[in-house]
Amino acid sequence: MTVERKKWRDLPIGGVIITGGNAQVYLTGNWRTKKPVIDMKRCTNCMICWVYCPEGVILVKDGKITGIDLEHCKGCGICAVECPTKVIEMVKESKDE
Amino acid sequence: MTQTVTQKIMALNGAEAIAEAMRQINPDVVASYPITPQTIIVERFSEFVADGLVDTEFVAAESEHSALSASIGAAAAGGRSMTATSSQGFALMWEMLYIAAGMRLPIVMAVANRALSGPINIHCDHSDSMGGRDSGWIQLYSENVQEAYDNTIQAIKIGEHQNVRLPVMVCMDGFTTSHAVERIDVLDDNAVKKFVGEYHIDHPLLDVDQAVTYGPLALPEYYFEIKMQQIEAMTNAKPVIEQVSKAYGSISGRSYGLVEPYNMEKAELAIVILGSTAGTAKSLLDDLNDPRLGLLKIRTFRPFPTEEIAANLRKCKAVAVLDRAASFGSIGGPVFSEVRAALYDEPKRPQIVNYIYGLGGRDTTTDMLKTVYDDLDTVAKTGKPDPVQRFLGLRDD
Ligand code: SF4
Ligand code: SF4
Numbered sequence: 001m002t003v004e005r006k007k008w009r010d011l012p013i014g015g016v017i018i019t020g021g022n023a024q025v026y027l028t029g030n031w032r033t034k035k036p037v038i039d040m041k042r043c044t045n046c047m048i049c050w051v052y053c054p055e056g057v058i059l060v061k062d063g064k065i066t067g068i069d070l071e072h073c074k075g076c077g078i079c080a081v082e083c084p085t086k087v088i089e090m091v092k093e094s095k096d097e
Numbered sequence: 098m099t100q101t102v103t104q105k106i107m108a109l110n111g112a113e114a115i116a117e118a119m120r121q122i123n124p125d126v127v128a129s130y131p132i133t134p135q136t137i138i139v140e141r142f143s144e145f146v147a148d149g150l151v152d153t154e155f156v157a158a159e160s161e162h163s164a165l166s167a168s169i170g171a172a173a174a175g176g177r178s179m180t181a182t183s184s185q186g187f188a189l190m191w192e193m194l195y196i197a198a199g200m201r202l203p204i205v206m207a208v209a210n211r212a213l214s215g216p217i218n219i220h221c222d223h224s225d226s227m228g229g230r231d232s233g234w235i236q237l238y239s240e241n242v243q244e245a246y247d248n249t250i251q252a253i254k255i256g257e258h259q260n261v262r263l264p265v266m267v268c269m270d271g272f273t274t275s276h277a278v279e280r281i282d283v284l285d286d287n288a289v290k291k292f293v294g295e296y297h298i299d300h301p302l303l304d305v306d307q308a309v310t311y312g313p314l315a316l317p318e319y320y321f322e323i324k325m326q327q328i329e330a331m332t333n334a335k336p337v338i339e340q341v342s343k344a345y346g347s348i349s350g351r352s353y354g355l356v357e358p359y360n361m362e363k364a365e366l367a368i369v370i371l372g373s374t375a376g377t378a379k380s381l382l383d384d385l386n387d388p389r390l391g392l393l394k395i396r397t398f399r400p401f402p403t404e405e406i407a408a409n410l411r412k413c414k415a416v417a418v419l420d421r422a423a424s425f426g427s428i429g430g431p432v433f434s435e436v437r438a439a440l441y442d443e444p445k446r447p448q449i450v451n452y453i454y455g456l457g458g459r460d461t462t463t464d465m466l467k468t469v470y471d472d473l474d475t476v477a478k479t480g481k482p483d484p485v486q487r488f489l490g491l492r493d494d
Contacts, residue, residue, distance in 0.1 A: 008322035013262060013330075014201035015323045017310035018300050 024072075028055070032075030034090040036068055042087040049079035049088060101350040104282040111245045111274035114281055115181065115207045115267065116141035118249035120151055121289035124205075125176030125296065128156035128167035132189065134219040136209045136275045138181040161186035165193035165206075172202035173311045175301030177253070179204065183271060184211035187225040191232075197264045198233025198327060200311055203256030204264040206234075207249065210372065210421075211271035212457040220458020221271040223372065227422040227431045233327050235265040235334055236399040238371040242279035244396075245269040247351055250284070253293045254341045260333040270373040272458065288348055331400040338397055355402035357394040358409050364391025366473040367410060367447075369418040369436055371395040374454070374461050381463040390470050395432065403439045410440060413447040414477035417469050419489070421455045429453075429486050448482045454489035465489055 012018050038049075043065055050058040050065070054076065057069040080088040109117060115138050119127065127146075129139035146155040154171075158164040164180050171178040182190060187208060197204050208226050212218040226236060237252060239245040245267065252265040269275055284292075300309045315323055339354060346352025357375075360382050361367065366389060368378055375394035382390055393409050395402065410416050418437070420430020427434060429451035440446050452469060455461045469489065476482055 005318060006322075008325040011319070011322055011326070012300070013323075013326050014199065014311070015313060015315045015319065016200070016300055017313050018307070020308040 027071050028074050029071045032073065032093065034075050034077065035070060035093050036073065036075070036077070036079050036088050037091050038065065038068070039087040039089070040065070042085060044085055046084060048082050048084055052078050052082040054078065102285050102288040102348050104284055104349070106280060107283050108278050108280055109242060109246075109283075110276050110278045111239070111242045111269045112136040112138045112209065112276065113141055114242045114246040114283075115249050115269075116145070117283060118246050118289070119179055120145045121284070121286050122177070122179070122250065122253055122293055123151045123290070124153055124179045126154045126156060126168065126171035126178040127180060128158050128164045128171065128178070129180050129182075130158045130161045130164045130186065132161050132186040134184050134211055134271070135186065136181065136183055136207075136271075138207050138209070161189045162193060165190040165197065165204075168204045168206075169193060169197050169200065169202055172197075172204050172298070173200060173302045175296075175298050175303050177257075177296035178202075179206065181207040181209075183209040183275075184213060184219065184225050187229065188213060191229070194229050194232035194234060194264075196312065199323065201262040201327070201330070202264060203253075203262055205249065205252045205256060206264065206266050207245075208266050208268045209271040209275040210268050218457040219271075221273050221373075221421070222456045222458065223268075223421040224423070224456075226266055226268050227424075229266070230399055230431060233263065233331075234399060235261075235263050235331070235338075235397070237265065237267050237397055238395065239267065239269040239274060240373055240375045240394060242269075242274060242277070243281045243351070244353065245274060246281055246283065247345065247349065247353070250289055250292060251338075251341050251345050254344070255334065255338050257296065258334075258337045258341075261330055261337050263327070263330050263334060268372070273373040282349070282351075284349060292345070292348060334400050335397075335402070338400075353396050354405070355395075355397040356405045356409060357396060359392040359394065360388070361391035361393060361409055363388040365389045365414045366470055366477060367391040367393055367413045367416050368466065368469055368473075369393045369395065369406075369410070369416060369432065371398060371432065372421065374419065374421070374466075377461060377463055378466050381466050384463070385467075385470075398432070401435055401439075403435075406436055406439045407443060410436070410447060411443050411445070415448040415450070415473040415482075416440075417450050417452055417473055419452045419454050419469070421453075423453050423456065433486075448476045448480065449485075450476060450482050451486045452489040453486065459490050461490055
């Protein structure tokens with residue numbers, strides 16, 4: 001996950017953010033040390049993880065969990081704790097992954 | 098000289114002169130809090146507001162920290178904002194000084210330089226603004242009431258310049274200048290209005306069509322770049338200060354550079370001072386009428402005029418830098434350390450000594466300054482600057 005960052009002359013002055021809705025381009029996924037892995041076969045699609053995830057990165061389509069946006073998931077582990085069926089495992093990530 | 102505009106002669110003290118300049122500038126917002134020791138700058142200005150002489154929104158804040166915070170908010174929102182402070186109030190603004198500069202908001206703030214507690218004092222020295230010298234503000238030091246007035250008007254143009262966008266402190270000596278009545282020339286209201294022009298900010302916070310964020314988090318990936326922009330803005334400020342000074346000279350007949358050499362053409366022994374004591378030194382030099390003795394007044398301390406200082410002092414045999422603030426545990430006062438550093442690259446450096454003077458409003462007389470020139474004569478003759486740090490006007494054994 002590498003991001004092309006602007007040089008100092010090209011950034012707006014004073015750290016002002018001049019466009020709206022751009023939290024998406026700030027990839028928080030690299031804060032993580034462990035990533036959540038859902039056992040899709042045992043998931044009941046109860047949506048508890050979707051409700052609790054502070055980042056809103058649990059991906060859902062047609063009422064079914066489809067995965068996790070790992071570019072923004074911070075690896076906080078809340079989903080794993082809250083999942084009533086305990087089908088989310090926090091797995092250690094290595095650098096070369 | 099170019100044709101200047103008509104001017105009115107007024108008898109004003111430094112505080113009133115700055116308030117008068119503020120009335121003519123007619124800023125959108127003035128926020129203040131009269132912590133002791135304050136000056137009558139904002140008191141007089143609040144009368145202008147009450148009398149309907151300005152269109153300014155006057156915010157009576159609950160502390161000087163809040164006063165500067167409100168000024169920051171107003172400037173980010175898209176308004177021209179000004180405030181005034183002194184001593185302890187300046188100290189309370191500390192956190193916000195850096196934020197104003199970091200957010201690149203061209204707020205203009207008058208500072209009546211006064212000592213910091215403890216012990217409680219309230220009289221003049223430069224400890225307050227010298228402590229804020231690295232906060233990212235431009236600092237102009239005024240010698241007298243006329244300069245306090247002139248610098249306030251110029252500060253607006255300097256800070257708001259597209260290549261600069263930095264807050265500016267207009268400093269004057271507490272009591273000596275802030276409370277002393279002098280005869281000054283005041284510009285015509287329209288001339289000031291035309292000179293300062295309209296306030297413009299590229300991304301005002303109140304522009305609802307283009308939402309922007311001021312003061313966001315900038316972690317290690319961005320913070321350094323934002324600071325580099327501030328470093329560059331200070332470099333850009335140097336030519337802008339000179340351009341603005343020239344433009345101001347064309348309407349007022351009064352023009353000031355980054356430094357003001359006085360009797361320096363053939364000077365071998367020079368004193369470096371900022372603030373009102375430069376006036377005391379001029380008076381002494383006029384009496385002595387000796388081409389060997391000179392004065393270099395620093396008007397702009399931030400950005401620091403390194404080249405101009407070196408150019409003026411390089412031919413001297415001995416130089417005394419006078420500091421009206423102590424830098425405890427340092428090799429000398431803040432002005433001394435930087436002037437000395439400015440001379441480091443000179444192939445033939447003058448001997449250089451530091452005098453701490455006038456702390457807490459201790460009077461500094463022409464007689465005292467005469468002893469400095471006498472000391473410099475000895476330093477030049479012996480080639481020995483020891484002791485490097487000296488104290489002027491201190492009761493000593
Ligand atoms: S680890 Fe935290 S951020 Fe990532 S999906 Fe689970 S709850 Fe959301
Ligand atoms: S909380 Fe557990 S069971 Fe419920 S949707 Fe999320 S992963 Fe599936």
